[in-house]
Amino acid sequence: MRTAFYVSDGTALTAEAFGHALLSMFPTEFRHKTLPFIDTQAKAEMACKQIQRAAEDDGEPPLIFHTFVNVKLKQRITQCGGISYDFLDNFVGQVEHELGIKAKPKTHRTHGVHKDYNFRVEAINYALDNDDGKKLNQLDQADLILVGVSRTGKTPTSLYLAMQYGIKVANYPITEDDDFERLSLPYELKMQRHKLFGLTLDSQRLHEIRSQRREGSQYASMQQCRFELSEVEKLYRKEAIPFINSTRFSVEEIAAKILAQTNLQRRRY
Amino acid sequence: MRTAFYVSDGTALTAEAFGHALLSMFPTEFRHKTLPFIDTQAKAEMACKQIQRAAEDDGEPPLIFHTFVNVKLKQRITQCGGISYDFLDNFVGQVEHELGIKAKPKTHRTHGVHKDYNFRVEAINYALDNDDGKKLNQLDQADLILVGVSRTGKTPTSLYLAMQYGIKVANYPITEDDDFERLSLPYELKMQRHKLFGLTLDSQRLHEIRSQRREGSQYASMQQCRFELSEVEKLYRKEAIPFINSTRFSVEEIAAKILAQTNLQRRRY
Numbered sequence: 354m355r356t357a358f359y360v361s362d363g364t365a366l367t368a369e370a371f372g373h374a375l376l377s378m379f380p381t382e383f384r385h386k387t388l389p390f391i392d393t394q395a396k397a398e399m400a401c402k403q404i405q406r407a408a409e410d411d412g413e414p415p416l417i418f419h420t421f422v423n424v425k426l427k428q429r430i431t432q433c434g435g436i437s438y439d440f441l442d443n444f445v446g447q448v449e450h451e452l453g454i455k456a457k458p459k460t461h462r463t464h465g466v467h468k469d470y471n472f473r474v475e476a477i478n479y480a481l482d483n484d485d486g487k488k489l490n491q492l493d494q495a496d497l498i499l500v501g502v503s504r505t506g507k508t509p510t511s512l513y514l515a516m517q518y519g520i521k522v523a524n525y526p527i528t529e530d531d532d533f534e535r536l537s538l539p540y541e542l543k544m545q546r547h548k549l550f551g552l553t554l555d556s557q558r559l560h561e562i563r564s565q566r567r568e569g570s571q572y573a574s575m576q577q578c579r580f581e582l583s584e585v586e587k588l589y590r591k592e593a594i595p596f597i598n599s600t601r602f603s604v605e606e607i608a609a610k611i612l613a614q615t616n617l618q619r620r621r622y
Numbered sequence: 623m624r625t626a627f628y629v630s631d632g633t634a635l636t637a638e639a640f641g642h643a644l645l646s647m648f649p650t651e652f653r654h655k656t657l658p659f660i661d662t663q664a665k666a667e668m669a670c671k672q673i674q675r676a677a678e679d680d681g682e683p684p685l686i687f688h689t690f691v692n693v694k695l696k697q698r699i700t701q702c703g704g705i706s707y708d709f710l711d712n713f714v715g716q717v718e719h720e721l722g723i724k725a726k727p728k729t730h731r732t733h734g735v736h737k738d739y740n741f742r743v744e745a746i747n748y749a750l751d752n753d754d755g756k757k758l759n760q761l762d763q764a765d766l767i768l769v770g771v772s773r774t775g776k777t778p779t780s781l782y783l784a785m786q787y788g789i790k791v792a793n794y795p796i797t798e799d800d801d802f803e804r805l806s807l808p809y810e811l812k813m814q815r816h817k818l819f820g821l822t823l824d825s826q827r828l829h830e831i832r833s834q835r836r837e838g839s840q841y842a843s844m845q846q847c848r849f850e851l852s853e854v855e856k857l858y859r860k861e862a863i864p865f866i867n868s869t870r871f872s873v874e875e876i877a878a879k880i881l882a883q884t885n886l887q888r889r890r891y
Contacts, residue, residue: 364878370639609633
């Protein structure tokens, strides 16, 4: 198997994003190696040795996706016998030309601590404090309130939106006993109805997820899953709560879809 | 202020990563607009109108960073009067040449649901269940156990590692009463000492963070912060626990540094 390296004098997150996006277009499997913080000549030598060893072991040169601020270190990495892809180099000149100013690269700039950073940590703490309907007295501070039946992805989605975008997300479980009989929302949620967003799943998928947790239970049965999902979707429609079926989506996709539908501000950069 | 658009027929996460990395090299401020899921001609027309309006409002053409799978939609977006940067186009040919095969782009491929997806959700649930020393009987399942005094970033770091890389991270607070007097670790942590990683902060920063929570308290006082940090760093040294001072780092940087030092497998992608 051929090796793909992601190398940088920073976190290498940009190099990874860049390389993964490109390689995901090919039906080829790679061994992935990320080498972050290659910020001294000594570390560049070590990285170079790893690249050379991979070339020998694989019998073909590795692909190297890199984003360096330090030019000398970059040069060293491009001379180790790999095939080098430098996406910054290709575009910086074009952007300089368009803006009429010179680039001033700084290490750690992209994924560093900037003015919105504290907001992200606050948003994560908020999501944890307001997970699973734990508190109903902080909903006025929420940017968004996710609702749905048990195990439809409310918690990961809340945390992702907080972590990635600094959005304050509470989530509230719609449970059979309290809410389905009356098919109504608790008073506290009704007061914040403009912030509500529903999640739903195909019943087969919910059955699988619940079965991993409590196999053979009433809670995990197809019948119960089908009943809860059909009732909750009725509730969404009745209350005009926007919702998405997240069965085929990753947490990144669910988050992007919610943002696109709600016009919430992305606070991060 | 000039506008930068991030446009895609998928989540636009790659377009954002690409554009942000480039623009972070320039000391210019931009208004950022992300337009994800532009996957029909009608949506492309709407996006085009937004781009044209921004050009008029700003008095200069917006920058457009895009990643499209659908060629017709891409063409429409590049003809709206913005300056277009297409990083895939620039590199796909080079990679095709190197691999000797043709690219087969699929929408949603980069940030979609793939084989490691369930693992990420499991890792998030694990991090939540094992946050703040809640459980000590699941530490054998941890890939990593973060330790540190209160408010040194253990929870956001655990969640980020779970979300981004599918790594199972428990975290345990070192508190004065139990641990500092004896300067030792609980038995359960000692049994997993190869998994331990310490976080620390500058005392001034810890004082600020704790003051936001409980202003004027003994807990937030400079004296207390200084004492706890000095004791916990002694503990790390005595027990040979690797640690980092995260004062100037974002959660992305802390995570990347921990991965670089521990050689943990990144499960995602």
